[in-house]
Amino acid sequence: MRRRFISEDELSKVLKLKQSGASWLRIQKETGIPRRLAKKAYEEWERTRSSEELKKARTGIAQEEFRKHMEDLLGVADHLIDSLHAPPPMKKMPKVDRFFERIWEDDIRQESKQPPRDREWVRIVRHNKMLFQCLQDHTGEKVPWQLLREWQQTFNRYTKHCNDLQVESRVVVDNLIGKQADLRSLIQGMNEGQEIIEKMACGVVEALWKGMINGEIIKERIFIAAKDMRGGNAMVSFGKEGSVMAFTLDAMKLAEDVVDLCKLAVNSLLTGKELLLVQKVAADIAEMEQKAKDLDEKLDELVLRPLILRTKCELCPA
16 A cells, blocks of 8 residues: 655645644544554654754754853954063063963953952863964964064064063163262152152153154153142152152252252163163064054954854854
């Protein structure tokens, strides 16, 4: 006996009757289709529909997850470029490995609504590093990642040159203070006298650094100033914007004398044998800025989006 199959029209009738609450016996009477065959066809239709709905749901989830994944990668790229700057020369410059560790310590994905605790911090660093690896996997040879390695090499030179400049600045400041007995006596008479001298030397380098960032290392444009504060105090600051090495003295006249000495130190560093070291720091800054700019162009969102869409990494949603 030849096996019977039901047509699309017959299946539509079965579905309509069954979904209205009809029994299989009634469906058999009204359609002429054996109730077992009608039931089998209906159950097969339900399985197919469930499979298609599941597939559609998974596709929707995958699309949303991929959208989030792309935004994560774009966020990591932006954060990396924004972090590739020459840090101001402090008393001790960070090594390049530590500098990059600090980049990945930032909560780029905003995973934590509060300051992260130890375990959250470890997870944030791990996630950032994983996403950075995925960014490299997606871009491959399309992005010249050697620019980043070259930037790191220049950073190491920059760190060494900044540390050397700090040493030279301290020598110059000490020599100048040694020639001004009254000023030396006032500063050394303070409880924090040695700290003030250290801040003066570091502040001179800070002022020079800000000039380098702005492309101006002419002594007349290096800003060091004293500002009158309340209560007879005065603040000595280095550079026109917020000064890391700013400090307060208890008299405006003393602050002005300190400013004059720091300006003499700037003049000495820009006219003596230390000028070559200043120029090396300036060259390092320019080189890092250029490499960061070149990498920024390759990691532009308009470049990255199609690259990410065409490629795959281990964290890509299926």
